[in-house]
Amino acid sequence: MLGYIIQRLIQAAFVMLAMSALVFVGVYAIGNPIDVLISPDATQDIREAAIRHYGLDLPLWQQYLAFLGRLLQGDLGRSFVLNIPVLELVLSRLPATLELALAAVLMGAFIGVPLGIYAGYRPESPASKAIMAASVLGFSVPTFWVGLILILTFAVNLDWLPAGDRGPTVEVFGVGWSFLTREGLAFLALPALNLSLFKLAMMVRLSRAGTREVMLSDTVKFARAAGLSEFTILRRHVLRLISIPLVTVFGLEFGSTLAFAVVTETIFSWPGVGKLIIDSITSLDRPVMVGYLVLVAFLFVTINLVVDLSYALLDPRLRRGRRA
Amino acid sequence: MSAALLEVRDLRTHFHTRAGVLKAVDGVSFTLARGEILGLVGESGSGKSVTGFSLIGLVDPPGRIAGGSIRFDGQELVGLAQPAMRGLRGKRIAMVFQDPAATLNPVLTIGQQMAMAVQAHGGGGERAARELAARSLARVGIPDAVARLDAYPHEFSGGMRQRVAIAIALLHQPELIIADEPTTALDVSIQAQILAEMKALAKESGTALIWISHDLATVSSLADRVMVMYAGRIVERGPVAEVLHAPLHPYTRGLLDSLPALATPGQRLAQIPGSTPSLLSLAPGCPFAPRCARASTACGTDPPQVGDARHGALCHHPLGAGP
C-alpha cells in the first residue's frame, strides 16, 4: 500500500508540473507577460524594472524555472485591483467555495444515489420513469437557468429563502462557515441545490445503471436464496457493489463542481473563488487568474489522488493485490 | 420412508417474451422424501435450473409459475406471499449455485456475508452470528474457520469458495438443499471431493438434496434417484442403478452412450444427432422425436407414461419393449 501511495504521489507531482507548464505557456507566453505582472497604468520605468526583476529578458525555459521557483514559495504575485497577495486573496475566498461545493456534492449523493437505486431496482415503475426523465432535464438544462428559476420561485414568489449573498457565518479555526446556523443554512440552501442538480442527475444515472446490472447478478440471487430481505440486499450488497464507481465519479465531480461554482456563485452573489475569477476576468486582474488556475489545478491533482487511494480502500481485491 | 418432504404436481413455469411464451418447465411432477438425494439431469435449456428456481420462488421476470403445485412439508408454495417465502428461503430450503466466484460478494468479507444470512432469520447478535458462521465453515472442511471469517472471497481458491457457499446454505440446517451444478466450475479433482462431502453432509444431517447437473456420471455417483429432463418435461425417472443399466427413454440411452466412463475403450463416443429444440416453437407430440432413431408417426401425439411408479418414462417406443 505504501509503495502504491508513493507511486501515485510521484505521478501527481508530474501532473502538477505539466499543469503549471500549461498555465505558464497559456498566460505568460501567449498573453503579454508584462500585462500579467504589473498594472497597465504603470510608468515606463516601473515596467522596465519589472521586466528585469522578473527576468523577462531571459530565455523561456529559464523564465519557467523562475516561475516554478516562485510558485514553490507560494508567491503568486499581487492583485492589481485589490493590491494584496493573490495567494492570500484566493485562500480567503476558498472556504466559501469549498463549503458550497461540498454541500452540493453531498446533496447530489444523498438524494441521487437512493433515487438511482430505486430506479434501477424497479426500472418499469412510473416513479422510476419520472426520475429518469427528470435526470435528463438535470443534465440538459444549463446551471445558470436553473439558478434563475430557483430564485424566481423560492426567493421572489414564495419568499421562503434568501435570493443571494452568504449571510451570517460562524468562525471555526479562523474560517467562517454557513452550515452551523439555521440562517446560514437558509442562505446555503438555494446555491447548493443549484450546483448539485447536475451531479444529482449524474448520480441517479450511474447508480441506476449499476443497480440494474447488480440486480441480475448471481450475488443477488444467492442473497435472496439465503432469505435476505430486498431492503438488506439493496443496502448491504447493491450499495457496496456500486459504491466503487460512484466514489470515483463522486471525487472527480467534486473538482468540476468547484469549477461550476463559478456560475452559481455569480448568480447567487456567493463570495467564493468562482465569483473572484469572474470579477478578475472582467477587471483584467491577471495575477488573480493565474493564481486561481494554479490553485484549481492543485486541487484537481489532490482530489484525483484521494479518489485513487479511497478506490483502493473500497475494493479489497485491489487493496490486497497492491500490497502483494 | 416417512411422508414426502416435497410434492410437485404439474409444475409449469413460463417466460413471456416478445417472441412468444417460452414453456421452460412444462408439467413437471415428482416427490422427494426426507433425506433423499435426487439427481435432475438435462442439457442446458432443458428447464432443469428453472425447475430449481421455481421451487425456491426465485424465477426472474419475465418468467413466472403459470400453474401446478409445490407442497413443501404440506405447505403450498405456489402463490405463497413473498414474506412467507422469504422466511423459508435459507432457513428450510437453501440453494447453492454454479459459480462461487459470481455468487459471493467480492467486496464483503465471508463473515459479513454469513452474518447477514444468519440475521435474515433472527439469529441474534453479531457474536452469535459469527459463532454459527465459524461452526458452519468448519463443518464443510475449511481449516482455521474463525480467522477465515475476515477474509474476502478472492482470498479463497475456487473449491474453498464453493465450500463457503455450501456453508452458507447449511447455516440453518435446512431440510432441502437445491444444488444447481455446484461443481461444474471446479477442477475435476475438487469436484470429486465436494461431491463426496456433500453426500456425507446430507446423509449426516438428514437433508434432502436436489442435485441439478448436465452430467449423468456425477449424478449417478451421488443420487438415490434420478430424473432426466428434456424440453421442460421429465422424460424418465427411476432409481439410479435401473436408469443407468436399463434406460427406458431413447434420450437417456443417448446420454449414456455419450459418457466416456461407460463407453467401450477404442470405440468412438456416440453423440445424439441434432440439438435441443427451441422451446418457443415446439411441435405437438414428443419433443425428442426429430432427433430419435426410434421415432414413428405415433410420436406426433403426446407420449404415454410407460413403466411403473418406481421407474418410468414418457415414450411411445420405450427401450426393451420392442420397436
Add this chain to the structure above:
Amino acid sequence: MAGFWREYRENWVAVIALAVVSLVVAAALAAPLITPQDPYDLANLNLMDARRPPGFVGSGGYAHWLGTDAQGRDLYSAILYGLRISLQMGIAAGAVALAIGAALGILAANAGGKIEPAIMRVVDLQLSFPAILLALVLVAVLGQGRVPLIIALVTAQYAYFARTAYGAATAERQKDYVEAARATPLPGRRVVLRHLLPNCLPPLIVVGTVQVANAIALEATLSFLGLGLPPTEPSLGMLIANGFQYMMSGRTWISVYPGIALIILIVAINVVGDQLRDQFNPRLRR
C-alpha cells in the same frame, strides 16, 4: 437507413424532439422573414417600448407577443435571432471540434509508438479538467467575439471527440478486415479513409449531437457571465442575463422566455442524441 428510421420511430419522445429541433432550425434560418423587427438594428429600437409585458402594442404598431427587453427589443424577434447565433456557434464549434478531435484520435490510434500515449495523455488530462474553466480562461485571454468564442468552445470540447474516435478506431483496427486491408499494398492513408473513418462515424455523430447541445449551453453560460458575444448582438444567454436584474421586480418575461427557448432546444437535441446513442450501441441491440 429505412430500418434505422423505423427503429427511431418507435420512440415517440425522440420523434417529437427531432421535430422540435427541425422546427427551431427552420425558424432560426427564416428569422428575418418571420419576425417583425431586426433586433440588432439599433435604429429599430425605441426605449419607449422597453420592458413592456407580453401582448403590448408598441410604437411599431404591432403586438409584442412575448414582451420587450430593457432596450425595447421585441423579445420574439430577439429570441429567434438569438437562436440563430446559438445554433451557429454550437454547430460551428461542434464541427471544428469533431474534425480536430477525430483527426487526433484516429492519428493516435494509427500512429502507435510514442505519439499515441502523448496525444492521449493530453486528451485525458484535459477531459479531467472542466470544460467551463478552460473556455472561461481562453475567452479572458483572447478577448470577446465570435472567433475567440469558437476557439474556446472547440478547445473545451475536442477532447471528447478525440477520446471517442480513438476508442472506436482502436476497436476497429483489431478487426480482421482492417488487418487484411493493411496487408494489401494500399497506402496507409487509404486504409484510414476507406475503412477506419466510416466505422468511427456513428459514435462520433452521437457525441457530436450531444456536444452541439453542450456548446450551445456553454456559449449561453459564457454570455450570461458577460464573457460571450458583444452586447449589440445579444445571444440567448445575454438576453437572459440582461433580464436577470428585472426579475426581482416581477418583470420575469425578459429572462424566462429566452430561457424556455434555450432549454427546449438543448433538451430536444439531447433527446435526439440519446436515441441515436441507443440505436448505434451494438450492446443494446436485440
